Amino acid sequence: MKTRTLTYIFCSIAAVLLLLNSCSGGNKKAIRVGDVLASFSGTDLQGNTFSLASYKGKPVIVRFFLINCPYCKADTPIFNMFYDKYRQKGLAIVYINNNGANTEEVETFARELNIDFPVIFDQEGEIARQYNVKVQPLTLVLSPEHRLLAALLGGVSEAELNELLGQYLE
Numbered sequence: 001m002k003t004r005t006l007t008y009i010f011c012s013i014a015a016v017l018l019l020l021n022s023c024s025g026g027n028k029k030a031i032r033v034g035d036v037l038a039s040f041s042g043t044d045l046q047g048n049t050f051s052l053a054s055y056k057g058k059p060v061i062v063r064f065f066l067i068n069c070p071y072c073k074a075d076t077p078i079f080n081m082f083y084d085k086y087r088q089k090g091l092a093i094v095y096i097n098n099n100g101a102n103t104e105e106v107e108t109f110a111r112e113l114n115i116d117f118p119v120i121f122d123q124e125g126e127i128a129r130q131y132n133v134k135v136q137p138l139t140l141v142l143s144p145e146h147r148l149l150a151a152l153l154g155g156v157s158e159a160e161l162n163e164l165l166g167q168y169l170e
Contacts, residue, residue, distance in 0.1 A: 058090035
């Protein structure tokens with residue numbers, strides 16, 4: 001019950017922040033729960049292209065992270081475990097960094113945390129701008145149709161991921 005309450009609190013905070021960002025006068029419209037997200041592509045640390053469009057029909061977790069964020073370091077093992085458990089069922093996870101780090105720092109972060117899914121270093125912040133991301137860490141949880149199920153600020157638990165994506169991974 002506590003996890004469900006925390007999930008709703010995080011979703012509510014994310015919704016308020018996204019709403020406030022949409023009122024900021026910028027050209028970009030804030031994404032909202034229920035929206036189908038437009039595709040993006042980027043090059044991961046191994047030089048491979050990650051394209052959201054290539055995962056159509058599969059659930060996807062998109063994580064905008066910071067290299068010195070305690071939440072990011074604490075919950076990355078949860079994302080690793082979740083990916084190992086469900087990648088054969090189609091789950092995709094991608095981490096995106098665009099906050100002042102350099103490539104070497106992002107590579108060190110990924111290596112030290114044993115990340116086995118794509119990590120994109122988006123130096124110019126194009127992907128974050130596309131989704132009007134203003135606050136990080138932010139985890140976007142997408143249905144197989146790439147409809148936004150939740151935008152979670154801060155740390156993420158296994159229970160939250162199971163609650164949001166369980167029906168697509170059974």
